[in-house]
Amino acid sequence: MANIIIKGKSDNFGKTRSQQEENLRKEWGGTMTDEQLDKLKYIEKKKKESDGSGKNFVTLIDVDKVK
Numbered sequence: 001m002a003n004i005i006i007k008g009k010s011d012n013f014g015k016t017r018s019q020q021e022e023n024l025r026k027e028w029g030g031t032m033t034d035e036q037l038d039k040l041k042y043i044e045k046k047k048k049e050s051d052g053s054g055k056n057f058v059t060l061i062d063v064d065k066v067k
Helices: 017-027 034-051 060-065
Strands: none
Touching: 017 034, 034 060
16 A cells, blocks of 8 residues: 655544545545445444544455455
8 A cells, every 4th residue: 555645734634544534535535435434434433342442443354354
């Protein structure tokens, strides 16, 4: 995955993968489908409930495992 540098924006591009995806969609277009984004938000919610972590980064491999 390539590193994307966006000049003129704040350093906080998103703490979670879903926040980063939403910000990328605003700027350049999406990198995943709407269904994958919904699954991603579901996984992040479940991880936050289980361990209380607010900074979750989930891979698309984990997203594709969700039914």
